[in-house]
Amino acid sequence: MTSGIGAAEPMQTTRAAIGDSDPDGADRYNYAYLDEQTKRMIRRCLLKALAVPGYQVPFGSREMPLPYGWGTGGIQVTASIIGPDDVLKVIDQGADDTTNAVSIRRFFARVAAVETTEATAEATVIQTRHRIPEQPLREGQILVYQVPQPEPLRKLEPREGETRKMHAYAEYGLMHVRLYEDIARFGRIATTYSYPVMVNGRHVMSPTPIPKFDNPKMGGNPAVQLFGAGREKRIYAVPPYTDVRSLDFEDHPFAIQRWDECCALCGAGDSYLDEVILDDRGGRMFVCSDTDHCGTRRARGHTGRLGADAATAAAAKPRGAAR
Amino acid sequence: MYVAVKGGEKAILNSHKLLAEERRGDPSVPEVSLRQIDQQLGLAVDRVMTEGSLYDRGLVALAIKQARGDLVEAVFLLRAYRTTLPRLAVSEPIDTAAMAVRRRVSATYKDLPGGQVLGPTYDYTHRLLDFALAAETDAPPEALEPAEEPVAHPMLRVCDVLGGEDLLEPETPAGDPASGEPEPFDLTREPLSFPAGRDQRLQNLARGDEGFLLALGYSTQRGFGGNHPFAGEIRLGEVSVEIVPEELGFAIDIGEITVTECQMVNQFAGSASRPAQFTRGYGLTFGHCERKAMAMALVDRALRCRELDETARYPAQDEEFVLYHSDNVEASGFVQHLKLPHYVDFQAELELVRRLRADHGDARRKEAAE
Amino acid sequence: MTAPVRTAPTPLLRVSGLTKRFGPVTACRSISFDLHPGEVIGIVGESGSGKSTLLSCLSARQRPDAGTVEYATRSRGLVDVYALSEPERRLLARTEWGIVHQNPRDGLRMDVSAGGNVGERLMAVGDRHYGHIRAKAEDWLRKVELDLGRIDDLPRTFSGGMQQRLQIARNLVTGPRLVFMDEPTGGLDVSVQARLLDLLRGLVRELGVAAVVVTHDLAVVRLLADRLMVMWRGEVVESGLTDQVLDDPHHPYTQLLVSSVLQV
Secondary structure, three states: OOOOOOOOOOOOOOOOOOEOOEOOHHHHOEOOEOOHHHHHHHHHHHHHHHHOOOOOEEOOOOOOOOOOOOOHHHHHHHHHHOOOOOEEEEEEOOEOOOHHHHHHHHHHHHHOOOEEOOOHHHOOEEEEEOOOOOOOOOOOOEEEEEOOOOOOOOOOOOOHHHHHHHHHOOOOHHHHHHHHHHHHHHOOOOOOEOOOEEEOOOEEEOOOOOEHHHHHHHOOOOOEEEEEEOOOOEEEEEOOOOOEEEOOEOOEOOOOOOOOOOOOOOOOOOOOEEEEEOOOOOOEEEEEOOHHHHHHHHHOOOOOOOHHHHHHHHHHOOOOOOO | OOOOOOOHHHHHHHHHHHHHHHHHOOOOOOOOOHHHHHHHOHHHHHHHHHHHOOOOHHHHHHHHHHOOOOHHHHHHHHHHHHOOOOOOOOEOOOOHHHOEEEEEEOOOOOOOOOOOEOOOOOOOOOOOOOHHHHOOOOOOOOOOOOOOOOOOOOOOOHHHHHHHOOOEOOOOOOOOOOOOOOOOOOOOOOOOOOOOOHHHHHHHHHHOOHHHHHHHHHHHHOOOOOOOEEEEEEEEEEEEEEEOOOOOOOOEEEEEEEEEEEEEEEOOOOOOOOOOOEEEEEEEEEOOOHHHHHHHHHHHHHHHHOOOOOOOOOHHHOHHHHHHHOOHHHHHHHHHHHHOOOHHHHHHHHHHHHHHHHHHHHHHHHHHHO | OOOOOOOOOOOOEEEEEEEEEEOOEEEEEEEEEEEOOOOEEEEEOOOOOOHHHHHHHHOOOOOOOEEEEEEEEOOOEEEEOOOOOHHHHHHHHHHOEEEEOOOHHHHOOOOOOHHHHHHHHHHHOOOOOHHHHHHHHHHHHHHOOOOHHHOOOOHHHOOHHHHHHHHHHHHHOOOOOEEEEEOOOOOOOHHHHHHHHHHHHHHHHHHOOEEEEEEOOHHHHHHHOOEEEEEEOOEEEEEEEHHHHHHOOOOHHHHHHHHHHHHO
16 A cells, blocks of 8 residues: 555546536435435434434534535435435525525435425425525424534533533523623623524523524424534434523513515515615615525515516526426 | 525536636646656645545545645545445554654664664755756656665564653553453544543544644643653554454454654653653654654643643643644634625624614714703 | 621531542641531631642532531531532532632633623522613622622723622622632732721621631631631641630641731
8 A cells, every 4th residue: 555556547446426527426325425324323313312302412423525514414414314205405594596505405416316496395304504494384394404503502611511511400591691791781682693592491502593583483393303513513403393492581582683674576574684785875675585485475476676677587587496 | 686696506517617627727737647646745645644534545646636735625525535435344453563664763762772763854954945856857866875784673662662661651552352441432433522532532633633733732842731742752664454354353464554653752740649650642643744743742642631630721731622623624614614605694683783773873862862 | 706606506517537639748638627607717828738629629629538528408408518419519509609719710700791790690590580680780789899880891891809899799699608718818909908808797797608718818817707727738737716716826837827927
């Protein structure tokens, strides 16, 4: 081995890599990329996580062909539960067509030969970063969250040894100190995303960086919610119909964001809105962050302030299926 | 007029095409071959093998070529590939005492059996740019006179000399049936857990980023850590890798690998349970990564402070700090994930800041009115 | 000075044969004493005498090599604190006990406001009403004579004396029964020390809280402590009522200690 590469060129490698230049490369990898043993290990962790809602289960996270912090945890969870009969939807910031969502969807279309969709209702597995779809989920659906930092106490206590004890002993006073500080300084709780929740009355959990607007959707949800943190090597879960409460004070109850505007495209007044800068003179509009929700509403004839324009644009560039 | 970040799929494909073009550079310049990388950029290959934790010069050369010489990216490519490989066997511990030594230096003894073997090193070169290399004449290097006597084999390890006198703590390998310890931890299969055993720590450090470990090791020398290290021995050479197939029941040699090993010897004044003795810091890398092996040994020793009843006060002694932040694949991914869209969260913050500013304005107006 | 309370049927803290070694050095050798509810005991000695080690053994932060530390909990009576599970010990430490560190940085959260620092223990025991927590914090800032206008400021903007008073408020807000203090006036200048001692004495008497005060400063124990233990090289060489020990020291080391202070 020390002699380096042998004389034979091109060099022999045991297997080819997945790449655009190698459309058949996927065949050389196991179904859904991970080997079956790894998937079983992850599924065991998922079961444990479902059995103890909100508890962070350490798992032997594998290196994935995507960078850490870009959804490696979510991808490993999805890879472990997905099968050929599944229909996969991937969203990032609520949208199906942001680059990272596209990249992950392409990955699974290639390595798991799975059908993909942009329609929330049609999906059996939805992998998400930073949002929960507006359309209520139903029984049988699985929502997989990508988690950058699973530890809700990390900003207050950097040490893992200590935070694990705090969870074990349910010592959560410090979490409220953070909320207290907000009110003392700003007159209100100024945490807008990654807003901590109490799961099943026992574990404080990070809902991942979803806006607090989405927090109420977590509780009592008929779908299975799974959370994967690849870099931090943790898995946690919220089983269907589980109590999830956003932390607050009796005299400063939890409240979600509200907008004065409606979606400029579909006119929705109850969805999470993204602000879009239109020009350099302060012109802006607000549109649904959930692209499927917005599109579905428009297809049903709802229009917003700029909806007609957009409808024309949409007609010119149809929103096709992902594959 | 409504565009936002749309059409991701096509953009990604085009970006890949651009990347391929950039990677190739000017097509009139001959393409670099994997063998050239392996043979002429050997230390880059060694580093990527070590941090990628896969001993395969060919694959590493490919990774370096694909990554356009970005070694951290190459480590990432290698790791993502490595994770899909089946694990056929676990090797026996390599025996560095039986190493076919190409370089061995000790800072603790002027002379010792086997002598100081300088081998190929930049240590005593003057760092002057060699413009002869720029001429690309491919002149053969000067011929080397054969040594008067062959390098000793096996070559005694300095630590075994000290250990013989009981001046140096003994090393008990994990998984050794005699020591009664469990099988060594496998960092590629299980997550780190704290307090981390030495097996976890050494695996983590061996895979850790050279720059990070170098800086930490350096900090212990500058007073941010209480080490008084001596480079007991640094050796470079080839060792056999053996496995014991279950069906055979005895060890067979499956090949040779090049490794660099560093044993740092450190003062230790003794504690409640142990007398004064020299203690070890250990570094091991694939290929020739001397700087890394030395830095690793310093950090390993610094992280043993808890076990040796020393006060932990400095970053290099803080195992959560060091072990959680040493991996450049993790670090690079997470730092760069800030490039991903965060507009949902940013929108939430925008809304809050606007509201807080409005509150502030209201309060001011109220004050003014009063 | 009031005489130590001897009427309570059981002591609040009972220490028996406590020994702690560091390698060849014995930091504390076979120390035994009782502390009764509302009583303040002072432990004096020079640095290296083992008094700080003793304090961390007493406050369940460092397991002794031999001997026991028993504490009379509200619910269960005398329990060996090292036989408690870790969560029980931690609960004890944040409900029935307080620890005032010599360096306020060890006892305060420097990046949390003064109000948050005082409120933390309330929230830790389940208070979820902001208005109530805030009112309690204000009440305690007043009690330790801190300006209410500073309630939302970070402790790092406070002077050393103010930080120490904040630390005291943070500890006393949940009404502990026992407070451990390590050199509570260390590092403060003399006039600030005097004011802090005065405040401490008032609070301890008003709340009836028991305390173990470790210090090298005889002025501190004379003012605060009912009883006194003098430590020298890991052993208690003399103990008794504070005034008695200070006015009529028997052990040569105590005599030296007392005379050296008087000479200053």
